[in-house]
Amino acid sequence: MSDPWRSGPTAAERVAERLRLEPPWEVFAEEADRYEVYLNGTRVELVRGPIAIEGYGLRLLRPSSGKLATGFQASTNFSDAGIAEVIADAEAVLRHSEFPAAKAELPSGGGGSPSVQISDPKLWEDPARAVEEYVTELSNRFSGRTNVVLSFGAIRTTRVRTSLVNSSGLRRSYEHTLVSRELAIKASGGPEGSPAGEYWVDEGARRLETGSLGSEVDAWCRYAADARRAVAPPTGELAVVLPTTVLSGILPPVVGLRCSGVGRLRNLSPAIDSTIGSENLTIFDDQAYPWAQGSAPFDGEGTSAGRPTVIERGVLRGLLYDSLHAAAFGQRSTGNATRAGLAPREWLRFLHTPSSDVSTLVVPPGSGGSDEELIEQAGDGLWVQQLGWARPDPISGAFGGEIRIGYRIRHGKLAEPVRGGIVGGVAIAPQGAPSLLTRIAAVGARTELSESLASPACLVRPLTVAGN
Amino acid sequence: MRSLVDFEEGVEKVLSRLARKAAFADVLLQGGHGVTVRVDSKLFDVSAEPRLQGAVFRLWAGERWIEAASSDLTPTALERCAELLERGLGRVGGPGAAPGSASTVREERATSSARPLSEMAPESLLALAKEARGWGLSQPSIAEAQVRIFRSNDQRLYLNSAGARCLQTIDRAVFVVAPIAMENGKAETEPLVRGGEGGQELFGELTEENVLTAARRSKELLSAKSPPTGEMAVLLDPSVAGLFAHESFGHGTEADQFTRDRSYLKPLLGSEVGPPSLTIVDDGSYPNGWGTLFFDDEGHPGQKTKLVDAGRFTAALHDRETAAAFSTRATGNTRRSDFLSRAYVRMTNTYVEPGELSLDELVAETKNGVILERGTSGIEDPLGGQMQLKVKAGHLIENGKITDLVGSMALSGSVLKFLRAIRGVGVRGEFRIESGFCGKGHGDYIPVGSGGVYLLSQAVVGPA
Known part of the structure; x- marks a missing residue:
C-alpha cells in the first residue's frame, strides 16, 4: 500500500525516538x-x-x-x-x-x-x-x-x-x-x-x-x-443446531477467559489434559486466519502469529498466553496478547494494556455433513438462527438468550419459524459435568467466519429451551 | 493535560468559518481522564485512564448532517476538518434551515462535592480496594475476591452557530467487588456494584457489611437450584425492573426510532399501556445518577421526562430533529459516547416510580412464581417489542412464600403483554438506581442509570 494517507515514520516510532x-x-x-x-x-x-x-x-x-x-x-x-x-x-x-x-x-x-x-x-x-x-x-x-x-x-x-x-x-x-x-x-x-x-x-x-x-x-x-x-418454541430439553453466527457469541468469550493465562491466574482454568468437550470437538486459535478481525502479522506485544491448539478431541491441550501471563507460569507467549476494551472499537486498541485472549478460534469441519444433514440428525428440535445476546457469564460459564429468529425442526426438516423463548445452559463445566461443549453431538462440514470464530454449525443435544 | 477551554479559540474560529457556509454548525470538544484500580489475590493494578481529547464538528448540509472529527487539536488539523466538511457540503449541500430549534444556552456547570474525587489519590483508592478484597476473602469458600474502582472526569464544551456555549465537567465513580466462591471446579459470584456522579461520598456503600453480603450470596449460588422453565408469574427486583424500564421499554421511546418507523411504541403514544400504578421516568437531572448530565450534546439541559404516567404512554425522548418532526421540544437526551461517536437519542437515568405494595404483599400476590434478582444485562428490540433480560439469581415463590434460591436465568416475552399483566408495583422503601453502560445497537456505550422498585407481572423464564 503506498497511499499517502500514512507514509513516513509510524506513530510508535515518533514516540519511541523521544523516549529515554x-x-x-x-x-x-x-x-x-x-x-x-x-x-x-x-x-x-x-x-x-x-x-x-x-x-x-x-x-x-x-x-x-x-x-x-x-x-x-x-x-x-x-x-x-x-x-x-x-x-x-x-x-x-x-x-x-x-x-x-x-x-x-x-x-x-x-x-x-x-x-x-x-x-x-x-x-x-x-x-x-x-x-x-x-x-x-x-x-x-x-x-x-x-x-x-x-x-x-x-x-x-x-x-x-x-x-x-x-x-x-x-x-x-x-x-x-x-x-x-x-x-x-x-x-x-x-x-x-x-x-x-x-x-x-x-x-x-x-x-x-x-x-x-x-x-x-x-x-x-x-x-x-x-x-x-413465528411462534414461541416449546419448553423442554431439545436437540438444537447452532450456526456459526450464534456460536461466535458463546465460544470465544468463554474460551478466551477459561482457557487462557488470565483464567489460569485466577484458578478458573480446567486442568491441562482434562476432558471438557465432546470427542467431536477440536479448537485451535489461528492468529492469521484470512480476513478475520482478530488476525494480524503479530499480536499486541509483537509476537509473530501462530496457531496454538486449545482443545483436541474434547481434551484441553493448551492455554493461550501473552508474555506476562506466560511468565507467571514459566511458559512462552502463544501470540495471544490482545488489547481490547468495553466497546466494539477494534481501532482503539492503543487505549488498552495487553492481556491474553483469543484471536480467531477455529473449529475444524467434522463428520456432521451439510446443514441439511445436521438438521436431519437433529430429527426433532430447533435451528436457532439468531439469539438476542448469549453473553456468557465468564465466572460461572452460564449462557443464554432470547431466540430472535429460529426454526422448528420436525422429522429431520426445517419447519415453522420460532421467535421468543430462551435457549441456555452452561458453556463450559468442570470435567464430568455436562455443558454445551460436552453436548456437541456433531460438527458440520461447512466452515463460516463470524467475528472471532471460524466454525461449521454444530448440533448440540440436548439444550434447555424455555417457551410455551 | 490541557483544559478544553485552551482550545476554544481555535475551535470557535473553525466553527465561524463553517457557519458562513452552512445553515447550522456545531462542535463538541470532549476530553477525559481518570484512574482505575484493580486488585485481586494475584495482582494489584493501578492504571491511568487515557488522556483523550478531540473535537467533532457537525453541519446541516441541506438534507443530511455531515460530521468530521479529530484527536489532533492543532490549528492545522482543525482547518483540515473544516476543508473536508466544506468539500462534503459542496457535494450534497443545499439551502434550507436545519430541523428543529438550536440551543442558545450559555452556561458552565460542574460536579459539586465537598470531597471531590480528584482529591482521592491512587494510593487511597488502592487502600480501599485492598480492604474490600480482605472483607470478601474473610468468608469461607471465597477463593478469590476481585475489586475494581474507577473514577473519571469527563469534560465537554459544546458550541454552536446559534450562540450556545455549554461547558460541563462531570466526575463519576463506580466500584465492583466480586467475591468468587469455588467448589469442585464450579465458580460463582454475585458482585456488589455501585456508581454515580459526585464526590467521594459515592464510596459510602463500599462497606464491610455489603461486601460480606455479596460474599455470602456468591457462596449460596454454588448450591442454587436450576431455575424454573416456562411462562409464570415473575417478580422483578428493582435492578431488573430498571433493566426492563431501560432495555425493553425505554429504547422504544427514543424518537429517532419513531422517524425510522422502527418502534412498536410509536402508534401507542397517548395510549394506556399499563395499570394506573405504573409510572416510568427518564431523568437526566436525577441527583448523583450514573447517567446524570447537565447538558446533552446539543446543548439542551438534562431534564425529567415521564415516559409512562399512571399507565399512559405520554412522552418520547427527543433530539432537535425528532422534536421538530413530532412538533415538540427536545428533551435533553442527545448523547455522544465521546467525540469519536455520532449523536443519538439516548436515555440517562430510567426508572420505575414507586407504587403502593410492600414486598410481602407482592410475594403474597404472586402466590407461585419466581423473583428475579440482580439484573446483569438486557437487549432492546425496538421494532419487535420482545424483551430479553438476564439476571444473576432468584428465589422461587411457592404458596405465597419465598423458598429456594435458583441460579442465573433470562426473562423473555412481549413487552406490551408484560406491561398489561403488571399486577403490582413496589413501595418507595425498596427504591434504588443502579449504574451500567448502554449500547445503542452496535455500540457507542454511554453511562446510564436504571432502577426503581419491585414489579410483578407474567413472562417466560429459562436458564441463562
Missing part, C-alpha cells in the same frame, strides 16, 4: 481514520468522516521484590509535553502495581511474520468512495421488494496503521481495514395483517464485499418476513 527510558518498555500505536454512513430507510441521514484519531500506549515493566510492576498510559498527545505527561503517569501507577512474575521478556523481532489478508485495497485507497458505492449497491438491493424495507443502516469503515516499537529492538507495523454493518430489515404490510417483523444484522469484517450482497439481502428479508409469523 530504562528498558523494558513498549509503545503500541494506531493511526486511524473512519468513514461512516447512516441510513434512515434508504435515505442518507448522516455522513461522517474522516473521524481521525492517532494515539499510543506506553507500557513500562520493572522488577519489584521478586514480582513485576507494570505501568501503562495512553494518550493522543504527541507533543514533547504530552509524552512527558504519559511517562509521568505510567511511572506513577507503576509504583502501585504488582504482577506475579519475576520478569517478562518482550519479543525482539527474530523470525518472520506470516503474510495476513487483513486490508481491503479498495477501502484503503478511497474509503469515502468505497462506502458510498457500497451504500448505493445496498439500497439497490432493496428496491422493488414488496413489504420489506431497510429501516435503519450504518456502514462503518476504518483504515488503520498499527505500529509497535519496544526496548528489545522490535519495530513493526501493518496496515489493515475494518468494517461494521448494522442493518435493520423490516417486513410489514401485506394481506396477513400481523405485526411488523425485523431482522437485525450486526456484523464485523475486514472487507466491503458487494458480490455476496444479493444473497445476503435475500436471506435477511426472508428472516424478517418469517419473524412475523
Whole structure:
C-alpha cells in the first residue's frame, strides 16, 4: 500500500525516538481514520468522516521484590509535553502495581511474520468512495421488494496503521481495514395483517464485499418476513443446531477467559489434559486466519502469529498466553496478547494494556455433513438462527438468550419459524459435568467466519429451551 | 493535560468559518481522564485512564448532517476538518434551515462535592480496594475476591452557530467487588456494584457489611437450584425492573426510532399501556445518577421526562430533529459516547416510580412464581417489542412464600403483554438506581442509570 494517507515514520516510532527510558518498555500505536454512513430507510441521514484519531500506549515493566510492576498510559498527545505527561503517569501507577512474575521478556523481532489478508485495497485507497458505492449497491438491493424495507443502516469503515516499537529492538507495523454493518430489515404490510417483523444484522469484517450482497439481502428479508409469523418454541430439553453466527457469541468469550493465562491466574482454568468437550470437538486459535478481525502479522506485544491448539478431541491441550501471563507460569507467549476494551472499537486498541485472549478460534469441519444433514440428525428440535445476546457469564460459564429468529425442526426438516423463548445452559463445566461443549453431538462440514470464530454449525443435544 | 477551554479559540474560529457556509454548525470538544484500580489475590493494578481529547464538528448540509472529527487539536488539523466538511457540503449541500430549534444556552456547570474525587489519590483508592478484597476473602469458600474502582472526569464544551456555549465537567465513580466462591471446579459470584456522579461520598456503600453480603450470596449460588422453565408469574427486583424500564421499554421511546418507523411504541403514544400504578421516568437531572448530565450534546439541559404516567404512554425522548418532526421540544437526551461517536437519542437515568405494595404483599400476590434478582444485562428490540433480560439469581415463590434460591436465568416475552399483566408495583422503601453502560445497537456505550422498585407481572423464564 503506498497511499499517502500514512507514509513516513509510524506513530510508535515518533514516540519511541523521544523516549529515554530504562528498558523494558513498549509503545503500541494506531493511526486511524473512519468513514461512516447512516441510513434512515434508504435515505442518507448522516455522513461522517474522516473521524481521525492517532494515539499510543506506553507500557513500562520493572522488577519489584521478586514480582513485576507494570505501568501503562495512553494518550493522543504527541507533543514533547504530552509524552512527558504519559511517562509521568505510567511511572506513577507503576509504583502501585504488582504482577506475579519475576520478569517478562518482550519479543525482539527474530523470525518472520506470516503474510495476513487483513486490508481491503479498495477501502484503503478511497474509503469515502468505497462506502458510498457500497451504500448505493445496498439500497439497490432493496428496491422493488414488496413489504420489506431497510429501516435503519450504518456502514462503518476504518483504515488503520498499527505500529509497535519496544526496548528489545522490535519495530513493526501493518496496515489493515475494518468494517461494521448494522442493518435493520423490516417486513410489514401485506394481506396477513400481523405485526411488523425485523431482522437485525450486526456484523464485523475486514472487507466491503458487494458480490455476496444479493444473497445476503435475500436471506435477511426472508428472516424478517418469517419473524412475523413465528411462534414461541416449546419448553423442554431439545436437540438444537447452532450456526456459526450464534456460536461466535458463546465460544470465544468463554474460551478466551477459561482457557487462557488470565483464567489460569485466577484458578478458573480446567486442568491441562482434562476432558471438557465432546470427542467431536477440536479448537485451535489461528492468529492469521484470512480476513478475520482478530488476525494480524503479530499480536499486541509483537509476537509473530501462530496457531496454538486449545482443545483436541474434547481434551484441553493448551492455554493461550501473552508474555506476562506466560511468565507467571514459566511458559512462552502463544501470540495471544490482545488489547481490547468495553466497546466494539477494534481501532482503539492503543487505549488498552495487553492481556491474553483469543484471536480467531477455529473449529475444524467434522463428520456432521451439510446443514441439511445436521438438521436431519437433529430429527426433532430447533435451528436457532439468531439469539438476542448469549453473553456468557465468564465466572460461572452460564449462557443464554432470547431466540430472535429460529426454526422448528420436525422429522429431520426445517419447519415453522420460532421467535421468543430462551435457549441456555452452561458453556463450559468442570470435567464430568455436562455443558454445551460436552453436548456437541456433531460438527458440520461447512466452515463460516463470524467475528472471532471460524466454525461449521454444530448440533448440540440436548439444550434447555424455555417457551410455551 | 490541557483544559478544553485552551482550545476554544481555535475551535470557535473553525466553527465561524463553517457557519458562513452552512445553515447550522456545531462542535463538541470532549476530553477525559481518570484512574482505575484493580486488585485481586494475584495482582494489584493501578492504571491511568487515557488522556483523550478531540473535537467533532457537525453541519446541516441541506438534507443530511455531515460530521468530521479529530484527536489532533492543532490549528492545522482543525482547518483540515473544516476543508473536508466544506468539500462534503459542496457535494450534497443545499439551502434550507436545519430541523428543529438550536440551543442558545450559555452556561458552565460542574460536579459539586465537598470531597471531590480528584482529591482521592491512587494510593487511597488502592487502600480501599485492598480492604474490600480482605472483607470478601474473610468468608469461607471465597477463593478469590476481585475489586475494581474507577473514577473519571469527563469534560465537554459544546458550541454552536446559534450562540450556545455549554461547558460541563462531570466526575463519576463506580466500584465492583466480586467475591468468587469455588467448589469442585464450579465458580460463582454475585458482585456488589455501585456508581454515580459526585464526590467521594459515592464510596459510602463500599462497606464491610455489603461486601460480606455479596460474599455470602456468591457462596449460596454454588448450591442454587436450576431455575424454573416456562411462562409464570415473575417478580422483578428493582435492578431488573430498571433493566426492563431501560432495555425493553425505554429504547422504544427514543424518537429517532419513531422517524425510522422502527418502534412498536410509536402508534401507542397517548395510549394506556399499563395499570394506573405504573409510572416510568427518564431523568437526566436525577441527583448523583450514573447517567446524570447537565447538558446533552446539543446543548439542551438534562431534564425529567415521564415516559409512562399512571399507565399512559405520554412522552418520547427527543433530539432537535425528532422534536421538530413530532412538533415538540427536545428533551435533553442527545448523547455522544465521546467525540469519536455520532449523536443519538439516548436515555440517562430510567426508572420505575414507586407504587403502593410492600414486598410481602407482592410475594403474597404472586402466590407461585419466581423473583428475579440482580439484573446483569438486557437487549432492546425496538421494532419487535420482545424483551430479553438476564439476571444473576432468584428465589422461587411457592404458596405465597419465598423458598429456594435458583441460579442465573433470562426473562423473555412481549413487552406490551408484560406491561398489561403488571399486577403490582413496589413501595418507595425498596427504591434504588443502579449504574451500567448502554449500547445503542452496535455500540457507542454511554453511562446510564436504571432502577426503581419491585414489579410483578407474567413472562417466560429459562436458564441463562
